[in-house]
Every structure is written in C-alpha cells, then in structure tokens.
Amino acid sequence: MTHTARRMFELLEPICLVTYFADECNEELAALGHRTYWDGYFASRAAPLGRVPAQVVHAAFYSFADGEAARHIPSAWETIPPEASLAARERGSAASLRRILGEELADSPGLVRAADLTTEAATNAPTEGRVMYAGMRALPVPGDAVARLWHSATMLREHRGDGHVAALVGARIGGTEAHVLSALEQGIHPPESFGRIHHLPKERLAAVMDGLRERGLVDADGHFTDAGRETKQRVEYLTDELAAAPYEALSPAELDELAAALEPITATLVAAGSQ
Numbered sequence: 001m002t003h004t005a006r007r008m009f010e011l012l013e014p015i016c017l018v019t020y021f022a023d024e025c026n027e028e029l030a031a032l033g034h035r036t037y038w039d040g041y042f043a044s045r046a047a048p049l050g051r052v053p054a055q056v057v058h059a060a061f062y063s064f065a066d067g068e069a070a071r072h073i074p075s076a077w078e079t080i081p082p083e084a085s086l087a088a089r090e091r092g093s094a095a096s097l098r099r100i101l102g103e104e105l106a107d108s109p110g111l112v113r114a115a116d117l118t119t120e121a122a123t124n125a126p127t128e129g130r131v132m133y134a135g136m137r138a139l140p141v142p143g144d145a146v147a148r149l150w151h152s153a154t155m156l157r158e159h160r161g162d163g164h165v166a167a168l169v170g171a172r173i174g175g176t177e178a179h180v181l182s183a184l185e186q187g188i189h190p191p192e193s194f195g196r197i198h199h200l201p202k203e204r205l206a207a208v209m210d211g212l213r214e215r216g217l218v219d220a221d222g223h224f225t226d227a228g229r230e231t232k233q234r235v236e237y238l239t240d241e242l243a244a245a246p247y248e249a250l251s252p253a254e255l256d257e258l259a260a261a262l263e264p265i266t267a268t269l270v271a272a273g274s275q
Contacts, residue, residue, distance in 0.1 A: 002237070002240045002241050002244055003240075004244060004247050004255060005160075005240045005241070005243040005244040005247060006240045007259065008121075008156070008247060008258075008259075009160060009240075009243065010266075011259060011262040011263070011266045012118070012153040012156055012157065012262070012266075013157070014266050014269035014270050014274045015097065015149060015150055015153040015265070015266070015269060015274075016150070016153050016154050016157045017269075017274035018093050018096035018097055018100065018150070018269070018274045018275070019089060019092070019093045019096075019150075019154070020041070021273060021274045021275040022092075022093075022096035022099075022100070022274060022275045023096070023275070024091075024092040024093070024095040024096040024099070025040075025044075025088070025089055025092030025093050025096060026040060026092070027092065028088035028089070028091050028092035028095075029043070029044060029085060029088050029089065029092070031088070032080050032084055032085060032088055033079060033080055034076060034080065034085070038071075038072055039072050039075075039076045040076075040085065040088075040089075041072075042057065042069060042072035042073050042076055043072065043073070043076035043077060043080065043082065043085040044085040044086055044088065044089035045061075045089070046060070046061075046069075046073060046082070047082035047083065047085050047086040047089075048086065048132070048135030048136050048138060048139055049131070049132075049135045050082070050135075051074065051077060051082060052073075053073070053074065054069045054070035054072075054073040054074065055069075055070075057069040057073050058070070060131045060132055061132075062165045062168070062175050062178075063175040063176075063178060063179065063196070064175060065175065065176055065197070065200050065204065086139070090142065090147055090150070090151065093147075093150045093154075094142075094144065094146050094147040094150055096274075096275075097146050097149070097150055097269075098146055100268060100269055100272045100274070100275075101146075101265060101268055101269070102268075105264065105265065105268060106146055110261045110264065110265075111145055111146065111149060111261070111265060112145045113257065113258075113261050114149055114258060114261035114262050114265060115145045115146070115148040115149035115152065116148075117250060117254055117257065117258040117261070118148075118149055118152040118153055118156070118258065118262075119141055119148055119151075119152040120249055120250060120254075121152070121156065121246040121247050121249050121250055121258075122137075122152040122153075122155040122156050122159070122246055123137065123141070123152075123155075124246060124248075124249035125159055125245045125246040125249070126245060129162065129166065130158075130159055130162040130163075131162060132158040132159075132161055132162050133155060133158045133159040133161075133162050135158075136151075136154065136155040136158050137155060139151075149265075156243075156246055159243065159245075159246060160239065160242075160243040163238075163239055163242030163243050164235070164239040164242075166238075166242060167234075167235045167238040167239045167242065168235060170238070171231055171234065171235050173231070173235065174208075176197055176200065176204070176205075176208050177208055177211070177212060178235075179191075179194055179196045179197045180192075180194070180197070180208060180209070180212060180218070181217070181224075181228065181231070181232045181235075182194070182232075183197075184218070184223065184224050184228070184232075185224075185232055189222065189223065190222050191209075191218075191222060192205045192209065192222075209222060212228070215227075216228070217231055
C-alpha cells in the first residue's frame with residue numbers, strides 16, 4: 001500500500017495543483033475582493049477549519065514561517081466570509097480542470113469513474129490526528145463529476161499533508177527546514193534560493209542552515225550529507241506509509257481501474273503544467 005499511496009499521489013497531485021497554478025481560482029478569489037494571491041490562498045484553504053486564529057492556521061499548515069499566516073488571517077475573512085472563499089476556490093478549480101482537460105475528457109465516463117473511486121477512497125479514512133483532512137471531510141461532496149474529482153483529490157492531498165507534517169515533527173524537521181531539504185532533493189542550490197523561502201530574512205535562513213549543519217544534515221557548502229539524504233528519504237517513506245489508509249477502501253481491481261482512469265487526465269494536466 002505504500003507503493004500505491006505514492007502512485008496515487010503522482011496521479012492526483014496535478015489535479016490539485018490547478019488551484020495554485022491556473023488563473024481561474026485566483027480570478028474567482030480576486031472577484032470576491034481578496035487583494036493578493038496569498039490573501040485568497042490562506043482564506044480559502046483554511047476555510048474548512050472555521051474562523052480559527054492565525055496561530056491555528058500556522059500550526060495546521062506547518063510549512064510557513066512565523067508570522068506569515070498572521071498577515072492574512074483573520075483579516076482576509078473580515079469582509080469576505082470563509083464560506084464564500086471556499087466556494088470560489090471550488091468554482092475556479094473545477095473551471096480550470098474543464099478548460100485544460102477539454103470537453104471530451106471532462107465529460108467522459110472515465111472521469112466520472114475516477115471521481116467516484118477517488119471519492120470512495122477520500123471519504124473512508126480515519127480523521128484522528130488529521131486536522132486539515134478532517135476539515136475537508138466535513139464539507140459536502142460536489143455533485144458535478146469534475147468538481148467532485150477536484151474536491152476528493154484535494155481531500156486526499158490534505159490527508160497526505162497531515163501525515164507529512166507528522167513525519168516531519170517526528171524527525172524534528174521544521175517547516176522552513178523541510179523546504180531546504182526539498183530544494184536540495186530537487187537539485188536547487190543554494191537551497192535558500194528556493195521560491196518558497198527565498199523571501200525570508202537572511203538572518204532567519206542563515207539560522208536554519210546553521211541548525212541543519214549542526215545536526216549533520218547539510219555540509220559546509222549547503223549540500224546534502226548522507227545523513228541528510230537518509231533523513232529526507234525516511235520522511236518521504238513514512239509520508240507514503242501514513243497516506244495509504246484511504247486506498248484500503250478500494251479493492252485491488254478498483255485501484256487498477258482508478259489508476260487507468262486517472263492516467264489520461266493526469267497526462268493532460270502535466271502537459272499543461274496544471275495551468
């Protein structure tokens with residue numbers, strides 16, 4: 001099932017990425033009155049949690065630096081209800097998928113079957129210890145097949161993300177440190193130039209790199225050590241292991257059917273860069 005979890009992540013992730021890469025979602029959120037991309041991001045992704053304070057969003061999202069959530073929460077909800085941002089995210093994401101996939105694929109029996117099986121998996125995993133996943137599970141599942149596929153893929157993404165956070169906490173890897181290790185895994189050097197962290201204060205990034213060096217995870221030049229690479233691999237393996245539970249709701253034949261149904265959808269999205 002660990003292999004299955006990794007394979008499904010690879011197939012489903014391009015579906016989820018339209019929310020962040022394509023224009024429609026950002027346009028829908030901007031039309032509500034969100035001033036920036038990040039206002040819309042925090043307002044809509046955190047919305048399933050309810051009107052929680054920034055500290056709770058920071059804890060649940062995990063990967064953002066101190067103070068980043070507080071720049072958007074709760075101010076992004078003061079004039080725009082969380083429910084409105086959530087609905088705009090779903091509308092925009094479904095519209096992006098329909099545009100990229102085209103009418104023939106978006107309206108195909110294969111997509112409907114992929115949506116049904118993805119929903120079956122996404123609604124049959126334990127919620128304990130899965131804050132973001134539990135928030136998504138509390139929402140109604142859309143009736144439209146394209147929106148349902150996006151919604152259920154996003155549920156599974158948040159389920160996996162909750163497990164990834166648990167794996168990082170267990171390895172004593174903080175959010176910014178996790179981005180450094182991801183950058184190195186992608187061959188980005190120096191890792192401080194990675195797009196998710198390059199804007200942080202230089203002193204903050206220097207302190208993170210110093211901490212990783214002290215633990216023997218990166219060397220003096222900012223490259224992986226063997227211990228650092230092994231730590232990253234352990235985190236990824238545990239993330240896959242913790243992400244497997246939803247797929248136990250499907251039989252081996254259904255898992256094969258789901259993979260086959262998703263393959264043309266994923267290939268089309270990857271070719272377009274999910275945008």
